[in-house]
Amino acid sequence: MKIILVNERGATRSFNFGGLSKALLGLCLLGLPVGAFLLGTNLSVVETDLFDARTAKAWERALRKQQEEIGAADRAAREQLVALTVKLAELQARLTRLDALGERLTAAANLDEGEFQFGTPPALGGPEDPQVAGASELPYQSPGFLDVIDDLSQQIDDRQMQLEMLESLMANLKLEDEQFIAGRPITKGWMSSRYGYRTDPFTGRRTWHKGVDFAGKMGSDVVSVAAGVVTWADERHGYGQLVEINHGNGYSTRYGHNSALKVGLGDVVRKGQVIAQMGSSGRSTGPHVHFEIFKNNRAVDPASYIRRTGR
Template identity: 70%
Template sequence: MKVIVLSGREAKSRTFNLGTWSKALVGLCVLGLPVGAFLLGANLPAQETDLFDARTTNAWHKALRKQQSDVADAEQEAKEQLTALTLKLGEMQARLTRLDALGERLVSIAKLDKGEFQFGTMPAMGGPDAIAEVGELPYQPPEFVSVLNGLAHQIDDRQSQLDTLEALMSRRKLDDDMFLAGRPIKKGWMSSRYGYRTDPFNGNRAWHGGVDFAGKKGADVVAVAAGVVTWADNRYGYGQMVEINHGNGYKTRYGHNSQLKVKLGDIVKKGETVALMGSSGRSTGPHVHFEVYKNGRPVNPATYIRRTGR
């Protein structure tokens, strides 16, 4: 085999004769270059694309375990909240049941029209729905939230009805307490009526503007209605006297007492002891002189004594 080498500068050529071993060596070099280049090219991309080493893999596994733990915690919290909501729902239902039972009982006691206070039924309500804009979907809360909101609304409604009923009953109780009725004593008898009579001191015909109830000295003298004490002291002719203003133009007087149990400005209840029976003032013995005034003028107490309480 001949190899010709050209010289670029002098345009000369030289010829070499290669033997058998030389030819084998040259062939091996020629074939080895492409193979080496291929292997080198195959190895370089593999090293450059190997992005996930052991540390990266461990980090990913750790993050995955963290997410799984967070999901488990969230599920447990959701279960606990659902349990709490269930208990709250039961508590609200029990409270509503008690309110309904109480309301119905109060309506029965007060002898009110049952149609006015409807406990145990949904309150009447209405009104046009708000028109949503085109493409707008109204928010739909979860079902259990709607149930809780409905119960809360019912409880508020029952509470409002009970407040109204309480105010009505309080007003009725106040009216009953201020209603003049009954006798000003617990024990005793009527010893002198209202109107003209013979004066026990001089025997002359005289006007008696009240009713006398005789009894034991020291016996209780009670208010025939609730009111405010406007006099609690000695008064000419009456001795130790108590006067009570009951409103609506009514006043009552309790005279000839031995001891007063109230003072000026006190608020007294119906049936409360305001004095003890005595014989102070112009009196012939232990009794209470009872008078009723309406719009500043004395009226016959018998009308109110014969009344029964509301």
């Protein structure tokens, strides 16, 4: 076998091969493509195997991380749901207590039935706004969990407002009751002289008595028949030790002939409060309290006020 090689300059060179050389050369030429194919196939398989394994592990890690995040979100959602449920229960319990309190206060104040309505939804209303496009065509949606909580909060606000109004009304009623003149100015004793004409115990003449007298034990309690402000607490001619109280609305009362005074000028007194101790100071024949009631600066008969039992 003879092989001729030609270079760039056109020069030639020939090689002669024997039988053995030709066999080896043929084998090499035939083995090069087969070896290249097999090597490429092995490298491709190795690279493909390495890519699939890494990808699988990466996916596995990503999936595991997502599962952990989903689990954490689920736990947080459940915790929030439990907290909201507890809050809802607290709001419902608070609303129940407010309703019960409001009903008791309404009954205690003897208010007209229906003026304050606890335990029923507040009255609502109003015309539909035609300017809102498609407002009447919106589909019905059931209230959500947060909507229920908002509704409860609104109901509690409504009850709170009613209770505040009721408290103010009851305070006014209590003030009116405290200022309402009723009862006797003593805790023990009896009426010894009435309002009107009588025989004066010192002169024996027929004179006008503009109050009533209550006799009793020396030093026994003298009480205010209504709440008010003390406008006199001192000695006064004819009255001895006198307490005078202004009750507002044109009313005032006087308590005379006391042995000791328990209040001072400007003091605010409650109904039934002890203001003095019974005595015989001033123009008096024995321990008693001289009780007068003035309406618009004019003395009136205390009898009708004494018989009152209060509001």
